[in-house]
Amino acid sequence: MALRGAIVVDNEKCKGCGVCLANCPTDTIALAKEVNSKGYNFAFMASPESCTGCTNCATVCPDSCITVYRVKI
Amino acid sequence: MDIKDIIKPENRVYGKTPLLTDNVMHYCPGCSHGTVHKLIAEVIDEMGIQEQTIGVSPVGCSVFAYNYLDIDWQQAAHGRAPALATATKRLHPEKYVFTYQGDGDLASIGTAEIMHACNRGENIVVIFINNAIYGMTGGQMAPTTLIGMKTATTPYGRDPKLHGNPLKITELIAQLDGTCFVTRQSVHNPGNVRKAKKAIRKAFENSMMDKGTSFVEIVGTCNSGWKLSPVQSNEWMVENMFPKYPLGDIKDI
Numbered sequence: 001m002a003l004r005g006a007i008v009v010d011n012e013k014c015k016g017c018g019v020c021l022a023n024c025p026t027d028t029i030a031l032a033k034e035v036n037s038k039g040y041n042f043a044f045m046a047s048p049e050s051c052t053g054c055t056n057c058a059t060v061c062p063d064s065c066i067t068v069y070r071v072k073i
Numbered sequence: 074m075d076i077k078d079i080i081k082p083e084n085r086v087y088g089k090t091p092l093l094t095d096n097v098m099h100y101c102p103g104c105s106h107g108t109v110h111k112l113i114a115e116v117i118d119e120m121g122i123q124e125q126t127i128g129v130s131p132v133g134c135s136v137f138a139y140n141y142l143d144i145d146w147q148q149a150a151h152g153r154a155p156a157l158a159t160a161t162k163r164l165h166p167e168k169y170v171f172t173y174q175g176d177g178d179l180a181s182i183g184t185a186e187i188m189h190a191c192n193r194g195e196n197i198v199v200i201f202i203n204n205a206i207y208g209m210t211g212g213q214m215a216p217t218t219l220i221g222m223k224t225a226t227t228p229y230g231r232d233p234k235l236h237g238n239p240l241k242i243t244e245l246i247a248q249l250d251g252t253c254f255v256t257r258q259s260v261h262n263p264g265n266v267r268k269a270k271k272a273i274r275k276a277f278e279n280s281m282m283d284k285g286t287s288f289v290e291i292v293g294t295c296n297s298g299w300k301l302s303p304v305q306s307n308e309w310m311v312e313n314m315f316p317k318y319p320l321g322d323i324k325d326i
Contacts (some may be wrong), residue, residue, distance in 0.1 A: 004074055005086075015101075017102035017303040019303050019307070022307070040102065053079075055087040058087045059087070059263040060266055062098070062105065062106070064090075068085070068087040069079050069086065070086045071078070073074060
């Protein structure tokens with residue numbers, strides 16, 4: 001059984017610290033080239049097909065701005 | 074499968090707990106305070122004790138903790154959070170009372186209060202964030218600063234002959250008969266975040282069992298004060314902080 005996941009990042013709350021990137025086992029997340037209203041390069045799902053919904057990114061996110069969704073397929 | 078089919082309410086597995094307010098935290102990017110606030114919020118939410126919890130916020134960066142956790146709060150003078158928590162718990166023994174303190178607050182100006190509160194065995198929870206620096210005031214040396222560590226007030230590194238030695242206050246507190254649970258955790262990776270959450274939950278449960286004080290130290294980062302990026306500070310912490318402040322339970326009775 002395979003797992004597919006997806007994350008939704010609250011772009012305005014994200015401060016682009018990059019802790020989620022460092023803890024993503026599948027290198028799904030990257031920092032955007034654009035910035036939010038505070039000037040931070042927010043995190044986003046750069047390669048959505050590799051996300052397994054493991055919740056590592058949201059677990060370590062200091063600003064609680066990641067929501068994780070997961071389905072079994 | 075399309076992303077839109079995955080992002081549905083029924084597939085949600087993790088997200089912000091409603092106990093955290095929608096305020097954007099004022100902490101620097103990557104600050105450990107945010108992660109620890111989240112853990113406390115999740116523990117309170119999971120235990121269903123939002124109405125019965127009173128926090129005491131310290132002086133330091135985390136003084137604004139009351140803006141982020143939707144529970145009752147008090148704010149103490151420098152280092153006096155354990156004294157205030159003692160009074161709160163004695164007046165309201167049915168409440169879960171915890172203090173949230175940094176190392177400049179707890180290990181320096183508040184040493185007397187924390188020692189005596191722990192020695193009396195007050196049934197409170199103490200969350201102690203140790204980042205080896207005074208974060209809010211601009212990165213000065215704290216009692217917990219490592220030997221050789223550069224700070225605003227030790228630009229050539231901490232010299233034990235001039236500045237004294239790093240204070241391992243958690244080990245000192247474990248010696249006191251009033252404490253029942255003394256542990257040191259960290260929140261730099263998912264595994265450690267989960268362990269830290271378990272420790273915080275256990276500490277909250279202990280506070281209703283009349284066993285004494287529960288003391289949870291979280292070794293954290295202050296990337297602004299350390300002059301490193303958030304990810305680099307986590308690596309620096311593993312390399313330099315953990316040999317001096319090893320993780321694990323020090324006392325559990």
